[in-house]
Amino acid sequence: MKLDPTQRRILALLQKDSTLSTQALADKVGMSPSPCWRRVKEMEEAGIIRGYVALADRQKLGLGTCVWVRVKLKKHSTEVLDRFEQVVKGYDEVVECYELLGETDCLLKLYLPNLEAFSVFMHNFLLKIPEVDVTHSSVALREIKNETALPL
Structure with a gap:
């Protein structure tokens, strides 16, 4: 689905504040509520809008x-990757996981209370996965930018 300029404005506004009422959203884009609601529903049905969430402040929680872990697997097969994926999906500390091209097979992003919790995670979880060959970790010193809104 290709977005028209009005849909882009609606989506940009919802990415910043998904709690906007249909009336408030319509007012901001300069249209009446019914057509605005239909545009939102079209984007939901097309899967462009996947859902609505509350963004929590991880520091306050x-x-x-924040740790990034690069993982190299021992073998490259569908079975090995499938098993690794299933295990990783079971851990809440892993907030993002990507399969990569190049020397690193997977990249994990973790949110944890402290470095001790990271050590426990590594020793009790990641390093016990038989498919894992080598890991390299980077600890974020500070967060400079972390946006949830996609560029439109």
Whole structure:
């Protein structure tokens, strides 16, 4: 689905504040509520809008440590990757996981309370996965930019 300029404006506004009422959203884009609601529903049905969430402040929740872990797997097969994916999906500390091209097979982003929790995670989880060969970790010193809104 290709978005027209009005849909882009609606989506940009919803990415910043998904709690906007249909009336408030319509007012901001200069249209009446019914057609505005239909545009939102079209984007939902097309899967462009996947859902609505509350963004939590990880610092206030005690998750002040952000760690990126690059993982190299022992073998490259569908079975190995499928098993690794299933195990990783079971851990809440892993907030993002990507399969990559190049020397690193997967990249994990973790949010944890502190470095001790990261050590526990590595020793009790990641390093016990038989498919994992080598890991390299980077601890974020500070967050410079973290946006949830996609560029439109």
